[in-house]
Amino acid sequence: MNGEKELTCIGCPLGCLLTVNMTPEGIFVSGNTCPRGDVYARKEVTNPTRIVTSTVRVQGGVIARVSVKTESDIPKEKIFACMEEIRKTSVPAPVRIGDVIIRNCAGTGVRVVATKDVEESCDG
């Protein structure tokens, strides 16, 4: 795992160009403007993770889908397993921001939560 790697930080829209040096003494990150970049670079060369955002079907809501996200980042290789569960899920209206939609998504231990309020439809 020795060597140098260039990465674009995805921590914020600045998109800092990071240089990661992997040496027997440890991982050294440069080019980041904030601590977020350091954390991202270390994870990216060891265990890359992402936050997954999607939508879940709503029954009886004013709109058909409620937007959701994983409450924290999950391992990259779990993204599609996580999506599979999200796709199978549906919830009744009303939904509130922060409502837990899935308790433990695809065995990651991470919750999927609503990111939007969806009111009940009046024409029921």
Added chain:
Amino acid sequence: MICHDIVIIGGGPAGLAAAAAARKNGMEDILILERDRVLGGILNQCIHNGFGLHTFKEELTGPEYASRYIRLVKELGISCRTGSMVLSISRDKEVTVVSREKGLQVIRAKALILAMGCRERPRGALNIPGCRPAGIYTAGTAQRLMNIEGYRVGKEAVILGSGDIGLIMARRMVLEGAKVKAVAELMPYSGGLKRNIVQCLDDYGIPLKLGYTVVDIEGQDRVEGVTLAAVGPDRKPIAGTEEHYRCDTLLLSCGLIPENELSKGMGLPMNPVTSGPMVNDRLETGAAGVFACGNVLHVHDLVDYVSEEAALAGEHAARYVRNGGAESETSGHLPVILRAENGVRYTVPQSLDPGAMAEKVTVRFRVSDVYKGRSVCVYLDKTCISRQKRRVMTPGEMEQVTLTRERLLQAPGLKEITIRTEVEE
């Protein structure tokens, strides 16, 4: 006639932040007019994360970011009318609005804030040859269909244009089980943020074909395939480079255009580069008491900057009303013109008043091409007062410099401020 101190056209991120700021600056009588059924604008369909790092110091999704401002506006007791479409605005700030409940009305405002946002460039404006079957969407339309209405837009897609919405939609379609075969970009660089190339394309192995465009669309009822071709330096397709892709969907992410029909109808002086109104450091347009902010003024990459800019417009609109709508407050200084030069495409604002300006004014701009190791230089007339080296600048990412009143007042007889890029020796 119905009268309000401040009328805000548009209840998206800009309108909401402008309203909140005007309220905090003492305005009681504010009305937001929004044509959609709900407030929040485009954020409602931007379900991805990455919003709010500047404003709230945490990473939110679009709907979460919108909900914070919607809650704030409600807590502040600001009146909002949704389902209300503004048809025209007169030079003396009379707004003609139509809604299902109230029909046609004219509302008079002491100050107006334009916050209408922007629209996507549609196929008709792109001159793409080929058939006209179903399955061709702008990326934002596809985003709305998927994320709000719950439709699956297509199974196999090609995306033309590498704007952020196109990149975000590439990932979104893959996550929903579709195959995205390629993202083609006419220019030799991407129009979107680097982080979106990484997390939307690279993560999923979607090829980004820079310097390519669509030269044919096939299909009778539904798209059956598209042909891409490489383009030369003149951006014209090169014969013999055609590549065919089977697909049922073509998404277009080819630029955003500020939605300024109302501003043009008022006869506001427009900036041909931004397609938005010309503004001074108070974000006041060519008509006294009419302010503009957000994507209607110039297209932003980040909603956080929209909120910041809109808050400034709200604050200045409040001050204008408080001063009894006195023909703008000037200090006796002649307005100083901001010039964009040598790789800087435009600046917002385009003029400022060093005597009356705030202590600090943020000047936002975009560059014309991808520049590595260039500096952003600020000249007061002929004197260079700042030179900041940037590792990389790209047209897809908005840049900014800060001007201080203190420094500008040290330049007697200042006429012109030039923002330009310079190659470092």
